[in-house]
Amino acid sequence: MKIVVGTRGSKLALTQTNWVVNELNKKYPNVEFEVKIIKTKGDLIQNVSLDKIGDKGLFVKEIEQQLLNKEIDMAVHSMKDMPSNLPDGLKFASIPKREDPRDALILKEGYSNLEDLPKGATIGTGSKRRKYQLLKYRPDLNIVSIRGNIDTRIRKIEDENLDGVVLAASGLIRAGLHNNISQYLPVDIMIPAPAQGALALEIRDNDIEIEKIIDCLKDDVTKIQIEAERGFLDGVNGSCHIPMGAYCTVEGENIDLVGLYGDGEGTKLIIKSISGQASKARELGLELAQLISKEYKNYEG
Numbered sequence: 001m002k003i004v005v006g007t008r009g010s011k012l013a014l015t016q017t018n019w020v021v022n023e024l025n026k027k028y029p030n031v032e033f034e035v036k037i038i039k040t041k042g043d044l045i046q047n048v049s050l051d052k053i054g055d056k057g058l059f060v061k062e063i064e065q066q067l068l069n070k071e072i073d074m075a076v077h078s079m080k081d082m083p084s085n086l087p088d089g090l091k092f093a094s095i096p097k098r099e100d101p102r103d104a105l106i107l108k109e110g111y112s113n114l115e116d117l118p119k120g121a122t123i124g125t126g127s128k129r130r131k132y133q134l135l136k137y138r139p140d141l142n143i144v145s146i147r148g149n150i151d152t153r154i155r156k157i158e159d160e161n162l163d164g165v166v167l168a169a170s171g172l173i174r175a176g177l178h179n180n181i182s183q184y185l186p187v188d189i190m191i192p193a194p195a196q197g198a199l200a201l202e203i204r205d206n207d208i209e210i211e212k213i214i215d216c217l218k219d220d221v222t223k224i225q226i227e228a229e230r231g232f233l234d235g236v237n238g239s240c241h242i243p244m245g246a247y248c249t250v251e252g253e254n255i256d257l258v259g260l261y262g263d264g265e266g267t268k269l270i271i272k273s274i275s276g277q278a279s280k281a282r283e284l285g286l287e288l289a290q291l292i293s294k295e296y297k298n299y300e301g
Contacts, residue, residue, distance in 0.1 A: 001030070001031050001032065001209075002031070002032040002033075002034060003031060003032070003033050003034070003073045003074060003210060003213075004033075004034045004036055004071070004072045004073045004074075005017055005020070005021060005033055005034065005035050005036065005072065005073070005074050005075070005076060006036050006038050006063045006066055006067060006071075006072035006074070006075040006076070007035060007036070007037060007038065007063070007075065007076050007077075008037070008038065008039070008040055008059060008063070009037040009038075009039065010149045010150075011149060011150065011151065011175060012078075012149065012150055012171050012174060012175055013076070013078075014035070014037075015174050015175055016076055016078070016174060016199055017035055017076040018035070019174070020076050020096070020199065020201065020217070021033045021035065023096070023216075023217055024213060024214070024216070024217070027213075027216045028213055028216075031213065036066075036071075036072055038062050038063045038066055038072075039062065040058065040059045040060065040061065040062045040063065041058050041059075041061065041062065058081070059077070059078075059081040060075075060077055060081055060082060060083070063075045063077070063202075064086075064087055064090060064202065067090060067202060067203070067204060068087065068089055068090065068204070070204075073203070073204075073207065073210055074093070074201060074202065074203045074207075074210055074214070075200075075201070075202040075203075076199060076200070076201060076202075077199070077200040077202060078171075078198075078199065078200065079095070079195035079196075079198040079199060079200040079226060079230075080168075080193045080194060080195045080196045080197075080198070081200075082195070082200050082202075084230070084233055084234045084237065085234075086202070089204060089205050090202055090203070090204060090205065091202070091203060091204075091205050092200055092201065092202060092203075093201040093202070093203050093210070093211050093214035093215070094201065094211075094214050094215045094216075094217055094218030094223075095198060095199065095200070095201070095217075095218065095219060095222050095223050095226055096198075096199050096201070096217040096218070096219055096222070097217075097219035097221075097222055098170075098197045098198045098219070098221075098222040098225065098226075099169075099170035099173055099174060099197040099198075100169040100170050100173055100184070100197055101169075101170065101192045101196045101197035101198075101225075101247060102169045102184045102185055102186070102187065102190070102192060102196075102197075103130060103166050103167070103168060103169065103184075103185045103190045103192060103196075104166070104167055104168070104169040104172055104181045104182075104183065104184050104185060105123075105164050105165075105166055105181070105182045105183040105185060106154055106157065106164055106165050106166075106167065106172075106180050106181060106182055107157075107163060107164035107182040107183070108157050108158075108162070108163055108164060111163065111164065111182065112182050112183065113182060113183040114134075114137065114138060114183065114185075114189070117138070117141070117163055117164070118163075119140045120140055120141070120142055121140075121141055121142065121163040121164070122141075122142040122143075122144055122161070122162050122163050123141055123142070123143055123144070123162065123163060123164050123165065123166060124143075124144050124145070124146035124153065124156055124157075124160070124162045124164070124165040124166070125143060125145070125146065125165065125166045126145055126146055126147050127166070127193075127243075128241075128242065128243040128262075128264065128266065129191075129193060129243040129244060129245050129260065130166045130190065131143045131243070131266065132243045132262060132266035132269055133189065133190045133191065133243070133245075133260070133269075134166070134190070135266065136269060137189050137190075144160075144162070146160075146162075146165065150167060150171055150172065150175055150177065153165050153167060154167075154177070154180065164182065166185070166190075168192075168193075168196055168197065169181065169184055169197070170196060170197035187247050187258065190245075191245035191246065191247055191258055191259075191260040191271065192245055192246075192247050193244075193245055193246075194229035194230055194232060194233040194244075194245065194246040195225075195226050195229050195230055195233075198222055198225070198226055201214050201217070221250050224248065224250050224255060224278045224281045225247075225248040225249075225250060225255075225281075227281040227282040227285070228246070228248040228255055228257045228281040228282065228284055228285040229246040229247065229248050229257070229285060230282075230285065231281065231282035231283065231284065231285020231286045231289070232246040232257065232259045232285035232286070232288050232289050233246065233285075234285070234286065234289070235285060235286040235287075235288070235289020235290060235293070236259075236261050236289045236292065236293060241264055242261070242262060242263060242264055243260065243261070243262040243263075243266065243269060244260060244261050244262070245259070245260040246258065246259045246260070246285070246288075248281065248285075250278055252278075253277060253278050253279070254275065254276065254277060254278060255275065255276060255277070255278050255281055255284065256273060256274075256275045257273060257274050257275070257281075257284055257285060257288055258271065258272070258273040259271070259272055259273070259274075259285075259288045259289065259292055261289075261292045261293070261296060268296065270292050270295050270296055272288060272291055272292050272295065273288070274287060274288040274291070
């Protein structure tokens with residue numbers, strides 16, 4: 001049996017895909033896996049910030065089309081890149097164990113954390129979620145927009161004379177760059193993007209055999225976290241135009257979920273949390289979205 005796996009061509013995307021293939025090969029040594037690189041709109045447009053491109057699924061649409069056309073058999077994505085709704089005919093297979101969901105600071109030599117940074121220090125990020133949470137904690141910082149892959153963004157510290165950049169810890173760890181991390185930002189300072197650190201393994205609805213193969217990677221705790229966080233994402237109809245985040249912690253049969261929602265200018269930033277049964281993870285995510293949306297509308301007056 002041969003399975004063609006679709007992925008973006010970035011170093012991180014290929015690292016993630018190769019990890020999935022290697023793990024599946026351990027369990028199914030007789031299955032042949034072929035990795036196919038597919039360019040997406042988000043890869044082709046590098047000189048415009050994500051919130052200005054104005055399109056959901058920037059990093060997945062072209063891959064999903066090849067999946068629907070049966071040019072590939074499964075796709076490996078970063079779950080946080082996935083829109084709320086999948087195209088008809090596609091679904092997620094089992095979700096592997098999540099990598100560290102936090103955001104991380106990489107700072108230039110001489111600094112080790114946010115507190116070390118001098119007044120007016122310049123930090124690079126392409127995310128409104130990261131930008132406005134940083135400014136909430138340190139209003140004096142100068143936040144500038146950057147794009148590019150992990151290596152490119154790290155190089156911008158020197159090339160553009162930045163004091164640091166913010167990236168997902170999971171990407172740095174998977175790319176073997178964890179030693180570059182100056183500080184892991186705690187959730188009470190920086191709520192992550194929904195599903196940050198988790199992988200999305202996407203297949204066609206009727207591919208039962210491939211679904212069974214992928215099932216060996218499933219992680220029950222990650223599944224609960226993603227159900228809650230993407231429930232929140234669906235409930236607020238989130239996009240890259242607004243600062244929005246969610247993070248779920250699981251303790252036995254119970255979960256705690258914190259959500260963040262704001263406007264595009266960062267003048268309104270609402271954070272609320274909810275607790276409940278893990279079996280109701282998605283419902284709790286939707287409920288938290290309703291609570292935050294209601295407060296947001298009241299805020300608008």
